[in-house]
Amino acid sequence: MFSNLMQGLMSVFSNPMVFLLMIFGVVSGITIGALPGLTSTMAMAVLLPVTFGMEAKMSFALLLSVYCGAIYGGSITAILINTPGTPSAAATTFDGYALAQRGQAGKALATSTLSSSIGGVISVLLLITIAPILAKFTLRFAAPEFFALAVFGLSIIASISNKNIVKGLMAGFFGLIIASIGLDPISAIPRFTFGRTELLSGVAFIPLMVGLFALPQCFVEMESMFKEKTILKGVHSKLINFKEFLSILPTIIKSALMGAFIGAVPGAGGDIAAFTAYNEAKRNAKKDERFGTGELKGIAAPEAANNASTGGAMIPLLSLAVPGDSNTAVLLGGLIIMGLQPGPLLFTQQSDIVNSIFAIMLLANIFMGIIGLAGIRFFVKALSVPKQIIVPVVLTLSVVGSYSMNNSIFDVFVTIVFGIIGYLMLKADVIVSPIVLAVILGPMAETNYRRALIMFDGDMSFLYNRPITVVFLALAIFTIVSSLFKQKLFKRGVSR
Amino acid sequence: MRKLLVLFICLALVSVSVFASGAQESAFPERNIQIIVPYAAGGGTDAVARAIAQFAEPHLGQPITIINKTGGGGAVGWAEAAKARPDGYTLTMFAPNIVNLSIMNLSPVGYKEFEPILMFNNDPGTIVVAKKNANLDVVEMLNDDSYKSGGENPNFYLLTIQAQTGVIHQDIPYGGAAERVPAVLGGHVDFAIVNVGEAKGQIDAGELIPLAVMSEKRLDAVPNVPTLKELGIDAQMGSWRGLAAPKGTPKEVIAILEDAFTKAANEQGFKDFMKKAAFNIDFKSSADFWTFMEEQDVATTKMLSK
Structure with missing residues (x-):
């Protein structure tokens, strides 16, 4: 297995151009990922035609570096300005932003960088060793399994909103209603579109997310930005020490394994991986660990998981030719244009290119870690920029980002509407993350539940006679019950 | 003699300017052309659009930009393209949904709102x-x-x-x-x-x-696989892609575009790309493409009314 990796590394090392492309790719990936509204998919799709003329190895060096870099980049803005640059970083805002607000942005960024890099490396190692087995396993996911996975994901709403579960559920159900807009996924009947063609495919996700996270934050800052000196005091770029690193390492490894697995399931990507890992880390929290207030593990878990999902997503792509998400769909296009047909034969007939892909992904994750750590000193400077400058910049980027997603002014209105909704929710102390989870998972749950009903002619026994389904549904119930229990304990503690 | 010379120069100037303006009329395109792709970047329709754009640029002498405008199974992008000024500078990529969606009342525009330019491929089921x-x-x-x-x-x-x-x-x-x-x-x-x-x-x-x-003839990509027709079930249906301009685009402009894109599509590089990506080349001229879509329209309407 690892001799393949060595061969790949050697063929990559033999060409310095590959290195330059990778560094360019990682840096531009991080930048694009950090900017709200600009996504890795967009960047890869734009770069794809540029790579037409290149040798396959070079083309992948560029595309994969952008992919890995962008997933990590999303965490930078999540930590610094509470605005996830990509959907995958939404779960990082909980503890990342809290820690940055306590003046320890350096620590938060270092945790996210190391977790992302290590998570990515672990997933590449998994990709090399067990790709064919894992690919076979994910084939066992039929509609009932996908439904159960989605329900489990939705149950995390209870866990991330344990300050007030009712408010969390309100946000979750609001998200589910939003998710039902558009063409019904099974019978293709328009729902709640009010005759607007733009709504036929539902509310676009990126503009919605930018609206929910970036705009409310700006509005809140605007309230106070001329009143007082709003520069955070005592920001230091101190990184984490070795002891802290050791304490989060188990979380990183566990989250990376979960992330790689979830990434390997077609249709589930970095966003679900991050929330699931956060949920798991929180569930295992020790007594003195307070998730949501700047706990290092709360940053490590989602960041390790979302970067691990990159290696995971490559598994069905390379071994089944099935793209699990939009990023790998672009990569699939790239592979085919280069005359490489992913599938079971790729590993035997084109082992050279497969080995190079392994090596490139491994190196991209390592470069990402180095570049990220070196950049922290500069990233934290964003916090000392006066709010009067930051706020307009973020507002502009948000609007441009939501427009450029689909060259659509309608999407800009979506952003603004959800910005206002998000602001009102912030004022009412309702967290917005459940909306994100519901919008991602609602359609997955609905489609697969209805598909399963069709498959089994309306017989609902699939809910309890399929092992994988049962495991996920049991996990979902467990998550909800334990959250309720914890909330009770928490309330009792407060009343005392 | 001098008067004659002045007259001659005047005549020459007039004729040059007339000639120049005539040349200007046929000088389409004089700025960049955009192709609205109603599907996401990285998908099949997008790949064909980007490839043909690359090969058509030298024939048109102008850059071609691809704009992805997704949603509603293509309806959003086509609605946008149909609204564009019919001057040949805004084109769009067609796929079977341009016919199907309007039959199902899921799109405000259909193929009748456009002038077809060229069909590139038809991949049978x-x-x-x-x-x-x-x-x-x-x-x-x-x-x-x-x-x-x-x-x-x-x-x-x-x-x-x-x-x-x-x-x-x-x-x-x-x-x-x-x-x-x-x-x-x-x-x-x-x-x-x-x-x-x-x-x-x-x-x-x-x-x-x-x-x-599900094609008339066997496919080059899988030559050993029979057609359904050979087996006695005459069912043919494919997924096709082509290029079109908004309705009202001048005939001359369509002719220039058809000519340039046909030349581009016949270049070996484009054909190699189509073969690599396993797209089944099936070029249809503007007129044939129109007839083809009319046939699809009739067949699909009949199918859905059952």
Whole structure:
């Protein structure tokens, strides 16, 4: 297995151009990922035609570096300005932003960088060793399994909103209603579109997310930005020490394994991986660990998981030719244009290119870690920029980002509407993350539940006679019950 | 003599300016052209658009930009393109949904709001089953309603077959080929109808077995696979792509575009790209493309009214 990796590394090392492309790719990936509204998919799709003329190895060096870099980049803005640059970083805002607000942005960024890099490396190692087995396993996911996975994901709403579960559920159900807009996924009947063609495919996700996270934050800052000196005091770029690193390492490894697995399931990507890992880390929290207030593990878990999902997503792509998400769909296009047909034969007939892909992904994750750590000193400077400058910049980027997603002014209105909704929710102390989870998972749950009903002619026994389904549904119930229990304990503690 | 010279110069100037303005009229295009792709970057339609753009630029002498405007199965992008000024500077990529959506009342615009320029490819539906079903007789399977299919809703491929056989299979709704291929591989459905390019990796590896193709003639990509027509079921349906301009674009402009894009499409580089990506080349001129869509319109309307 690892001799393949060595061969790949050697063929990559033999060409310095590959290195330059990778560094360019990682840096531009991080930048694009950090900017709200600009996504890795967009960047890869734009770069794809540029790579037409290149040798396959070079083309992948560029595309994969952008992919890995962008997933990590999303965490930078999540930590610094509470605005996830990509959907995958939404779960990082909980503890990342809290820690940055306590003046320890350096620590938060270092945790996210190391977790992302290590998570990515672990997933590449998994990709090399067990790709064919894992690919076979994910084939066992039929509609009932996908439904159960989605329900489990939705149950995390209870866990991330344990300050007030009712408010969390309100946000979750609001998200589910939003998710039902558009063409019904099974019978293709328009729902709640009010005759607007733009709504036929539902509310676009990126503009919605930018609206929910970036705009409310700006509005809140605007309230106070001329009143007082709003520069955070005592920001230091101190990184984490070795002891802290050791304490989060188990979380990183566990989250990376979960992330790689979830990434390997077609249709589930970095966003679900991050929330699931956060949920798991929180569930295992020790007594003195307070998730949501700047706990290092709360940053490590989602960041390790979302970067691990990159290696995971490559598994069905390379071994089944099935793209699990939009990023790998672009990569699939790239592979085919280069005359490489992913599938079971790729590993035997084109082992050279497969080995190079392994090596490139491994190196991209390592470069990402180095570049990220070196950049922290500069990233934290964003916090000392006066709010009067930051706020307009973020507002502009948000609007441009939501427009450029689909060259659509309608999407800009979506952003603004959800910005206002998000602001009102912030004022009412309702967290917005459940909306994100519901919008991602609602359609997955609905489609697969209805598909399963069709498959089994309306017989609902699939809910309890399929092992994988049962495991996920049991996990979902467990998550909800334990959250309720914890909330009770928490309330009792407060009343005392 | 001098007067004569002045007159001559004047005449020359006038004729030059007349000639120049005449030349200007036929000088389309004088700025960049944009192609609205109604599907996401990285997908099949997008790939064809970007490839043809690359080869057409030298023939038109102007850069071509691709704009992805997704949503509503293509309706959003086409609605935008139909509204564009019909001057030949805004074009769009066509796919079967340009015909289908308006029949189903899911799009405000249909192919009649456009002038076709050129059709590039037509990938026939290919019936695939998992390895363990390799020995199935496809005609028997299509005539036995106990086999389950996985397809998009509405599944035009299957509807076309059912119109011939009269047998209604249970059709479990799946999204694109990315969902249908694993469903067949994992044994969750018995068969699916995809384009060869979408399942080539699995077909080459012997994991998916193509049983029949829904075209007039056999496919170069899988020459051993019979057509359904050969097997006695005359059902033909494919997924095609082409280029069109908004209705009202001047005839001369359409002619220039058709000429340039036809030249580009016939370049070896473009053909190589299509072959690599396993797209089945089927060039149709502007007029033939129109007739083709009219036929599709009639057939699909008939199918959906059943």
